[in-house]
Amino acid sequence: MLCCACCATWAQHADTAIFLQIKPIELQTVYISDVTDRDDSLSSRRENVLGQFDYSIEAIPSLSVLRRGGFGFEPVLRGQQGNRSVLVIDGMRIAGACTDHMDPATGYIEPINFNKLDIETGGGGLSGTGTAGVLSIHTAIPSLNRNEVNLRSGADYRSSSRGYSVFSTADYSGKTTSISTGITRRHHHNYTAGGNREIAFTQFEKENFYTAWVQQLGKRMTFQMQYIGDRGRNIGFAALPMDVGRANADIGGAALMWYPVVGNWEKFVAKAYLSKVYHEMDDTRRPPESISMHMDMPGWSLTQGGFLQAFYNRRGRTKVSVHAEVYQQFSRAEMTMYPTGEAEMFLVTWPDITQRVIRLNTDFSHEKSLRQKFGINLNGEIQSSVMSDSLGIRQFSVYDTTHLTMRTDPVGAIDLFWQWRPFKPLHIKIKSGIAMRAPGRSELFGFFLFNTQDRYDYLGNSHLKSEKVWRNELTFSWLSNRWSAGVSAFCNLYRDYIYGVRDVGLGGVTPGSSGMKVWQNLSGAVFTGGEARVTVKANQRVVVRSDVSYIYAAQSDGSPLSMIAPLRWSISPEFTRGKWKYAMCATGQFQQNRIDVWFGEDVTSTWAILDASTAYKFSGKRSFTFECVLELANIFDRYYHAHLDWGNIPRMGRSLNLSLVMGWQYKMRKS
């Protein structure tokens, strides 16, 4: 119900805003069908097709990003890191292959790959597992029977990084078959921060190719196949001592959808998928004097899974969805170090970790009246985690002879919601639930994973208990013609919160390390805060959007948890006149004083920046559209960094960004 992403278009400085007639791409949180039925320009945001996905994610109020370079920001939902925020792509799971989080799965997705990003905070949905919630990307699966061919092509240039992005998509939608494909390429050099200071190692280069095919088989069945391939190279990570040499991902899935007329059962889905990631670090581009020792750090991950879904719908009021899934995730990472004049050192940092999950998820909702709706979501899963590399087992035996090589964790969640509309514009929603999360691969079996922010080596702990959370959320939304507002407050109380704790008896390992931290269960932790958004439509031409978000996080003794974003705000007025649109966006974050000193955090000062942009949209003959956007980001060339910028690397300074997108639509005669 909370429709966010207002500042997404005018996202932090570097991106251009494009409003496309063809295939609008929306970023909004959805889960309640009745509200979003409205084709409401206030609640849907047509998004930036060329923009770097990283910046679009960051503008969403409930998300913050951990930034380590110029590309590949790690999204965090309401301050809760790691696999507490789960990402799925059309129900398919993908795991990064870098032990230092340099390849979040969102780095492998391009805006043209997807249609919609849903953020389900807390419980609910059919993707299970995340205690903080789920980020669900719905890709651009073409729909059938539109009888048209759409072609789009675009390019953009960003002055701060002297870089460009180009893309091309082609979609065909026929009566029984539809296909869409697209290709993107980005190449950016180091960007400059305020005062014309070049930030070294923020370059990146990548290509992305996707394709999706839908085929109608018989009257009530369709077959879908999709593939996304992403190849990145020479991706700088200024906050770390090394960059990414290569990051390659392949995601593929095939699904069968059946729409029977069997009682009230609407749809059955059977899907199988595979995602493969290869990641490799590269320190050869760094000045030799900055590297204590040359290292090779490759990583591999392979996820395979399949699920069955059934959807029941009785008169549009009672809905039941059942989802049964199995998946397996394999991860391996190695580290080889080359000291001069000595034997090379080798260790496995992810010693052939396989996690297998079997789960059953049911979602039930009932609309008692036009004003009331309630539901329950149940998720039960069994996760088995195995470490099978014999070298890895021997490595761990030095620290703990009782170290387990396998364990089975039954986990699950129960969430309830109740939605009420006491009178027309006001919606109230309350959600409450309990969930359990089994420890992840690094938390259990990670060996000497060096964290460059706190400069500690992290050691896995196979005796960790599963994490428990009691999650609650209260949302108020007001939707009227002139203005809409939403406030969402949450409170997640954790028990056995998994966190890295210093072990003073153990020394660090990586050159320059301050020591060793072992993953432990804290007795408790609390995350609370919320987001608020207001959109005012002053008249036909003027719209003002604003949002604010805040998180408070603490351990049970009140001490702060690491890397929590401070109070964030943004306000963007927008003026439309004919083919032209003018907008500004002011955004900023307040000082963050609540820091975990043992995590190497320091206080970040308050900052604010201002962007301005102009867009021109032209629709010509033969369904041709052309859009051009010129943006001046960070007008005052402020030199600043956000609290979650790893190593305090500065953000982009003033940048002039230009983008052009052209599209053609060819309507076919029905045969």
Next chain:
Amino acid sequence: MKTKTLFKTALMVVALGAFTFSVTSCKKEGCTDDTAENYNPNARKDDGSCVYSKKQTPDPKPTDKADVTGLTKIGEGTTAEGTKLEVYGLEKAFAGYNYLFLAVYDKDGKLLKDGKLSLTTLMDMGTKKHASPVENPTSEKASDKGLYEAQVYFTMPSTSGSWKLIVTFVNSANAEEKADVSVTVDEPSNKVYLSFVAKDDSSKIFLAWALSQKPKVGVNDMEIVAFKMQDMMMFPPQTGLTIEIEPEMPSMGHGSPNNVHPVETSGGHYKGKVNFTMSGYWKIHVVVKRSGTIIADNISFDYSL
């Protein structure tokens, strides 16, 4: 609508092709063990499919030959009576504590399994000669493999002179036979032997890391042997020491936890545990104490795993 169908088919083929091509593993899986029957030289990742021929072990040797599989011959000698002695080690002889295996054959080539075997070492440096520590076989019978097991500590490599083993064999007829076996002793690639002058009584003590198998990443049993130089020819075991070990990776500046200092078991042998967290170059610092006083502390072994 011919073009339409063509276009559709083309796109379908491209999509299918791209999907299949990318999904097939670039990291080819197969059997990567070259001793297996189905070894695939193109496989980059072992998928556990290796099949081994049942005839992995060689045909049993004729009973009149000692079983020296896995051992390296380091020398041989013949007594005046024609008895042949063959000396084997776990690897080529090196300066340090060597595990030796001796096979005794009579003049007709028959393996002798009864008889008392003992040996001493002699290093001829030209101007002087000296022996080195030796642990003779404990049994007067050869093992099931037909070998006599002895341990010899070569205190220096052959670069300083020449080493030989003087082997004495008292056969079943109680006749004593002697043979000289020349041995080439190499400097080991890892520093597994050291000597020092004790700070309390100025005696010369030799320490060696007894490696019956190569150390690996993980927890390793560590056995240190200590001998004292009584005179140029006598090197009895050195008992009563307290030995402390501390492993370190010098270029990384870190050690490892949970090591166990070697504790004396018997006859100059000290057993503990040394832990290695990764492969690479490790230095094991050693501190030796006697009756509470440190008698040596600037000594170390090293090993590149």
